[in-house]
Amino acid sequence: MTNYINPVVVQRADPFIYKHSDGYYYFSASVPEYDRIELRRAKTINGLAHATPRTIWKKHETPGVMDNLIWAPEIHWIDGVWYIYFEAESTVFNSNGGADHPHRMFCISSDLENPMDFSGWVEKGQIETPIDSFSLDETVFELNGNLMMVWAQKDPAIEGSSNLYIAQMKNPWTIGSEPVMISTPTFDWEKRRFAVNEGPAVIVKNGMVFITYSASATDENYCVGMLYAKDSSDLLNADSWTKLDHPVFESNPENHQYGPGHNSFTKSEDGRQDLIVYHCRDYKDIDGDPLYDPNRHTMVQPFTWDQNGFPVFGKPVSNNYD
Structure with a gap:
């Protein structure tokens, strides 16, 4: 078993690692400045620690759309085209003079073979939903020939910061079915300081679709919950989904790891x-808003499966280098 460097990339939150058929791992994440989208690649996961990042897109300089707080980019390969999903604050959507984060979901694409070539990336625009509200953390997966999207969004009629929704896609940047809410914060561990369900990640295995997600405030309370459904069920029926009543991955004070979350999966x-790929801090006390503390580091560790075919993530591992 490979011993992975941890943290594998420092000061990179909301990490996503995609293993492509060209033999490279591609890495995307939020940068502390929240002003750009970077990619790095390497033939090994440990190699990502030393890979040179390449900026492939920057926030708009003119106030309006995609002009601030660029969050959580994810890189995907769909039908021979590269796509990066991300969210951006757009002042055009701010309805209360700057008191909220008017984020919406966006997509860029490149049909070049090498996504590190920034010249190939073009903006596909906003991923629109029926509710025009704060939305973020979109991820996609393919099942039975259908492209599905899962994301987090605020419904003004529901108390809390965000819920989880799923829909089938018309194309990689356009929702093609009525979104279905599959989770809203209900348990105490989902509502510590903030009532949040966000950062979904999908893994399909053992006849099941598992969706992990992050809950509560982005400090030591941040943790990972999980939904599951049979892969033969109607994923657009909320009744197909079951939510576990406990976190499946949470802070580990023994290893000095706090607030693990916004994970992805790779091989x-x-x-x-x-x-499991996730971000975590190695200290508990944070000065000011946790959002602007840069020390959420990217961690990687193996996980196992139990006799019922469910993932067992264990606990966040300790840092293994200074």
Whole structure:
């Protein structure tokens, strides 16, 4: 089993690692300045620690759309085209003089073979939803020939910061079905300081679709919950989904790891081991708004599966280098 460097990339939150058929791992994440989208690649996960980042898109300089707080980019390969999903604050959507974060979801694409070539990336625009409200953390997956999207969004009629929704896609940047809410914060551990369900990630295995998500405030309270459904069920029926009543991944004071969350999944170099990729801090006390504390670091560790075919993530591992 490979021993992974942890943290593998420092000061990178909301990490996403995609293992492509060209033999490279591609890495995207939020940068502390929240002003751009970076990519890095390497033939090994540990190699990402030393890979040179390439800026492939920057926030708009003119106030309006995509002009601030660029969050959580994810890179995907869909039908021979690269796509990056992300969210951006757009002052045009701010309805109360700047008191909220008027984020919406956006997409860029590149049909070049090498996504590190910034010249290939073009803006596909906003991913619009029926509710024009704060939305973020979109991710996609393919199942039975259908492209599905899961994301977090605020419904003004529901108390709390965000809920989880799923829809089928018309194309990689356009929702093609009525969104269905599959989770809203209900348990105490989902509502510590803020009532939040966000950062969904999908893994399909053992006849099941598992969606992990992050809950509560982005400090030591941040943790990972999980939904699941049979892969043969109607995923657009909320009744197909079951939510566990407990976190599946949370702070580990023994290893000095606090607030693990906004995870993704990838595979080991030999393809045999499932890996969870997440961000975490190695201290608890934060000065000011946790959003602007830069020290959420990218961590990677293997996980296992129990006799019922469910993932077992264990606990966040300790840092293994200074």
